[in-house]
Amino acid sequence: MSFLTIENIKKSFDNETVLHSLNLSIKEGEFITLLGPSGCGKSTLLRTIAGLIHQDEGKIHIDGKDVTEVKPKDRQVGMVFQSYALFPNMTVQENIEFGLKMKKLDKETVKQNAAKIVELVELTGKEKSYPRELSGGQQQRVALARSLVTRPKVLLLDEPLSALDAQIRKNLQKQLRSIQQELNMTTILVTHDQEEAMAVSDYVYIMNKGQIAQSGTPHEIYTRPVNEFVARFIGNYNVLTREEVSNLFKGEKNFKNKMYAIRPEAFSEDRILDGYEISGKIQKTSMLGNITRFELEANHVSFIADRLHKIDEDAQKQETKTLYLNRKDVIPLS
Amino acid sequence: MILKRMNGMFLISIIPFFILVLLFLFVPLFFMLYSSFQGDGGSGFTFKQYLEIFQNTYYHQAFKNSIIISFFSSLIAIGLAVFATYSITLFSKKIQDRILVFANLTANFAGIPLAFAFIVILGNSGLFTLLFKHFGWDLLNSFNLYSWSGLVLIYIYFQLPLAVMLIYPVYQGIQAQWKESAALLGASPLQFWLRIGGPIILPSIAGTFSILFANAMGAYASAFALTGSTYNLVTIRIGALTTGDIFARPELGSAIATLLGVTLVVALLINEWLTRRIRRDLS
Ligand SMILES: Nc1ncnc2c1ncn2[C@@H]1O[C@H](COP(=O)(O)OP(=O)(O)OP(=O)(O)O)[C@@H](O)[C@H]1O
Ligand SMILES: [Mg+2]
Numbered sequence: 001m002s003f004l005t006i007e008n009i010k011k012s013f014d015n016e017t018v019l020h021s022l023n024l025s026i027k028e029g030e031f032i033t034l035l036g037p038s039g040c041g042k043s044t045l046l047r048t049i050a051g052l053i054h055q056d057e058g059k060i061h062i063d064g065k066d067v068t069e070v071k072p073k074d075r076q077v078g079m080v081f082q083s084y085a086l087f088p089n090m091t092v093q094e095n096i097e098f099g100l101k102m103k104k105l106d107k108e109t110v111k112q113n114a115a116k117i118v119e120l121v122e123l124t125g126k127e128k129s130y131p132r133e134l135s136g137g138q139q140q141r142v143a144l145a146r147s148l149v150t151r152p153k154v155l156l157l158d159e160p161l162s163a164l165d166a167q168i169r170k171n172l173q174k175q176l177r178s179i180q181q182e183l184n185m186t187t188i189l190v191t192h193d194q195e196e197a198m199a200v201s202d203y204v205y206i207m208n209k210g211q212i213a214q215s216g217t218p219h220e221i222y223t224r225p226v227n228e229f230v231a232r233f234i235g236n237y238n239v240l241t242r243e244e245v246s247n248l249f250k251g252e253k254n255f256k257n258k259m260y261a262i263r264p265e266a267f268s269e270d271r272i273l274d275g276y277e278i279s280g281k282i283q284k285t286s287m288l289g290n291i292t293r294f295e296l297e298a299n300h301v302s303f304i305a306d307r308l309h310k311i312d313e314d315a316q317k318q319e320t321k322t323l324y325l326n327r328k329d330v331i332p333l334s
Numbered sequence: 335m336i337l338k339r340m341n342g343m344f345l346i347s348i349i350p351f352f353i354l355v356l357l358f359l360f361v362p363l364f365f366m367l368y369s370s371f372q373g374d375g376g377s378g379f380t381f382k383q384y385l386e387i388f389q390n391t392y393y394h395q396a397f398k399n400s401i402i403i404s405f406f407s408s409l410i411a412i413g414l415a416v417f418a419t420y421s422i423t424l425f426s427k428k429i430q431d432r433i434l435v436f437a438n439l440t441a442n443f444a445g446i447p448l449a450f451a452f453i454v455i456l457g458n459s460g461l462f463t464l465l466f467k468h469f470g471w472d473l474l475n476s477f478n479l480y481s482w483s484g485l486v487l488i489y490i491y492f493q494l495p496l497a498v499m500l501i502y503p504v505y506q507g508i509q510a511q512w513k514e515s516a517a518l519l520g521a522s523p524l525q526f527w528l529r530i531g532g533p534i535i536l537p538s539i540a541g542t543f544s545i546l547f548a549n550a551m552g553a554y555a556s557a558f559a560l561t562g563s564t565y566n567l568v569t570i571r572i573g574a575l576t577t578g579d580i581f582a583r584p585e586l587g588s589a590i591a592t593l594l595g596v597t598l599v600v601a602l603l604i605n606e607w608l609t610r611r612i613r614r615d616l617s
Contacts, residue, residue, distance in 0.1 A: 052514050072517045079518050085511035089533040089615055098529075099519035130615040150519060 003028035003186050004049070004154055009058035011044055011210075018044045019055070020210040026154075026203075028063075029184040031177065033197040036207030037233070042190040045207075046156045049188070050077045063153050073102075078147030082159040084139045086131040092118075092142050093127040099150035117149045120179055137168040144176070148183065155180075157189045161196065169193075173200050194234060198222065206230050223263075228333050231261035238262040238303040245330065247299045249276045257332040264293065266329035267305035269322075276325045280305075282317055296321065370588035383589035393571065393590065400568040401597065403482075404550035407489035408497075412543050414490075415497035422498070423505045434502060441495035445555035452479060452488055452560070480561055488556050493546050500545060504538040533613055540609045548598050568594050 002025035011019040018041045026032055034042045047053040049060060051072035059068045067075050086095050096117060100110040118124055121141040131139055140160055147155060157176075161169045177200045180187050191197050197204050198218040205215045206229075214221060214230045225231040231239050238261065245260045246252060267278075280296030280303070287293075291306045305323055373380045387393045422433050443451075455461050456479045466473045478484060508531055516526040554569035563570050568590060575587035610616055 050514075050518060052517070072514070073520045073522070075518075077518060079515070081511050081515070083509070083511060085509060085515045087512060087516075087530045087534075089530065089613060091615075098516070098521070102520035102525065132615075146515075146519070152518075 001028075002026060003030075003063055004188075005059075005061045006045075006049065007059045007061075009045070009048060009060070010056045011041075011048060011053065012056060018210050019048070021058070022211060024205065024212065026186060026188070028186055030203065031180050031187045031189070031201045032203045032205060033189045033191060033201040034205050034207055035191060035194060035197045035233075036213075038192070040207045041210040042207055043158055046079070046158050046188065046190055049154065050079050050156055051075050052079075076150075076153045077156060078150065078152035078154070079156040079158065080140070080143045080147050080160045082162050084131070084136075084143045086139055086142055086146070088131055090130075091127065092123060092129050092131070092134070095131070095142055096145050096149050099146060103150065113149055117145045120148070120182070121145045121175070135168075136164050137172060140164065140172065141175075144179070148179070148185070151183075153186065155185050155187045157187065159190055159192065162192065169196070176200060206233060208233075224331060225261055226334055228259045228261075231259075231331070231333055236264050236304060236306075238264060239333070240301065240303070244301045248278060248301045248303070249330075250299060252276070255332075257334070259333040261331045261333055262303070262325065262329060264304045264306040265291075267307075267323040267325055269307065270324065272324040272326055275327060276330075277322065278325065279320050279322050282319050282321055285317070294321065296323075366588045366591055369585050370592045372585045372588075374583055374585055376585070383586045384593075386586065387589055387593060392566070396566045396568045396571045396590075397593070397597070399566050400551055400594075403486060403489055403567070404547050407486055407493050407550050408543055408546035410486075411490050411493035411497045411546055412501075412539065414494055415501050415542075416539065418494075419498050419501045419505060422502065434499065437495040437498045437502075439495075441492065441499060444492040444553070446559040448488060448492060449556045449559035452484070452491075456484070456487075482565075485557060485560060485565065488560060489550055489553065492553070492556065493550060496549060497542060497546055500542040501535075501539065504535050504542075507538070508534065537609050537613060537616065540605050544598075544602050544605050547601055551594060551598060 004024075004026040006022060006024040009019050009022045010017070022041075022045065024045075034045065036042055044053060048055050051067070051070060055068075059066060061067065062075065062077070087098065090098065093114060096114045097110050100113055105113075118127060121144055123138065123141055123145065126134065126138065126142075131142065134142065140163075144160070160176075161172055164172065173196055176189075179185075189197070189201065198221075201218065203215060204218050204221045206213045206221065208229050213233075214226050216224075221230070222234060225234055225237065228239055231237040240248065240260050240262065242255045242258055242260070245255050268275075271277075278298050280294075280298035282294055283297055283302070284295040285292060286295075287309065288306075290309050292309050294305045294307070296303055296305060369376070370383055371379055371381070373382055422430055425433070453460060456463055456473070456477070458474065458479075460479070463473045479487075512530055512534075513523075513526055516530055517523075521529070552569060554567075554573060557565060557567055558570055558573065563574055572587045572590050572594070575583045575590070
């Protein structure tokens with residue numbers, strides 16, 4: 001039973017179609033991520049769900065109710081922006097209590113709910129501070145708390161962590177996920193960062209040009225891209241044409257699809273039974289932290305192969321390297 | 335090294351500006367202060383001029399009139415401008431730019447030409463006065479351009495476009511996402527403006543009020559052209575004392591001008607203090 005459904009949502013801005021008949025459905029308590037290049041319509045989709053943008057066509061249901069024509073303030077949707085959008089004239093406490101006061105709850109309830117959330121996002125002691133006195137990470141937690149405190153049915157997060165540095169971002173990702181699970185909050189996160197998408201979500205939706213290019217668990221998305229766009233967008237897949245694959249695996253003739261994808265770490269230096277064998281000439285070697293990346297050429301086809309970094313690195317430029325590959329790791333793309 | 339050189343460049347390029355400020359701001363200010371403590375004709379240091387102002391009800395009245403007309407014309411102009419400017423921000427960018435050009439134009443339309451324009455339109459035999467009379471409505475029964483209400487009208491007229499120009503950028507400071515967040519948290523637009531938008535723009539509105547107040551306190555030509563020296567305003571008094579209808583007393587004029595400056599500073603401080611009481615996050 002899906003909790004949030006988006007049916008055939010279309011939206012254009014000045015004759016430029018941003019969302020093309022988009023469909024999406026999410027179960028209660030699920031954490032999904034929208035991942036896609038800049039300008040593909042992620043924010044537009046979120047804002048449409050929140051009611052801040054009116055779609056040209058299509059329907060939105062939340063918790064069994066048609067909210068297509070419901071105003072943002074009555075949709076019970078919470079949203080957190082990249083820029084935090086905290087009210088600068090209010091303290092942390094006042095920011096968090098704002099939504100509860102708008103609901104005209106009695107003073108005692110407001111106080112209790114706010115206190116609970118302050119503790120949940122670990123802002124105890126900062127209640128009387130003004131937003132400008134907080135760090136970026138703290139401000140973003142206030143923004144999160146402000147949205148969570150009203151217990152919205154759906155929480156929308158538009159690149160909430162993009163403005164923060166890597167360390168704080170990692171911590172907040174974990175915190176976000178655990179808070180989401182604790183409250184069983186149905187959540188949609190928009191991000192540019194595939195690692196973040198893979199790390200926190202139940203399902204990942206890859207968006208391209210206003211459409212969903214692929215959806216699935218992080219594992220499915222990462223190991224089985226279905227089309228060229230996803231393969232190029234995710235990881236560092238080698239994306240090769242039919243001719244290139246045939247050349248690479250000399251003698252193999254039964255490649256039917258137009259495009260194929262191979263993960264760079266799928267290549268192995270150890271012999272694989274019934275696999276492909278490739279001898280490639282090393283063009284370039286680069287160190288990427290814990291992995292070493294080889295740019296190779298075999299039968300006039302260039303490709304990259306990754307391997308865990310070894311202390312006594314021995315490979316030389318122009319040296320020939322023999323690599324092996326499982327048949328199932330050559331992924332056909334549509 | 336590079337930083338030092340940049341500082342050097344900066345100093346060289348700022349020197350002409352400082353000279354200008356010195357010549358046209360500090361030197362006159364200094365002479366005004368100096369002369370305000372002189373007896374008539376420059377006869378040595380004395381508080382006599384100030385004493386005279388404090389004892390003479392005629393000058394009290396000038397200050398009172400100036401403050402009242404400045405306060406009310408600023409208040410009305412700012413009240414109108416807050417709403418007018420908000421509606422301007424709802425237009426497309428192109429129309430907004432045109433309205434601003436128009437505001438800029440009208441804000442600079444002040445002094446004698448403005449008074450003359452009003453006389454032509456709303457004076458005793460002004461265009462509209464006659465037109466209304468033709469339709470059977472005698473404007474002169476309810477409105478007299480050469481009176482207090484006429485003066486207030488002219489003041490508002492030149493204050494309003496200035497207020498619009500000063501408040502326009504203030505609205506640009508309201509982030510769309512504040513509005514959106516507030517809406518998603520259940521606030522109506524009115525609640526947004528009362529609890530968030532209003533308090534955020536308040537300091538700028540108050541600052542604009544100070545500028546308008548100072549602008550009105552220092553206005554001279556429009557009032558003079560409209561009412562001659564019959565209407566008792568501080569600037570008209572200073573004008574009379576320095577150019578001298580009957581006999582010039584520049585030292586007394588300087589003392590009045592100094593007090594005018596003090597009034598503005600006091601107004602500014604009160605304004606600042608009030609603002610900080612309402613926006614606690616600024617202190
Ligand atoms: N209010 C608007 N008016 C006109 N065009 C708009 C508006 N909002 C978005 N667009 C256009 O819609 C397209 C999608 O924008 P959107 O903000 O949804 O992208 P996004 O996927 O969120 O990108 P990013 O990752 O950069 O945030 C863009 O081409 C943008 O120019
Ligand atoms: Mg976006």
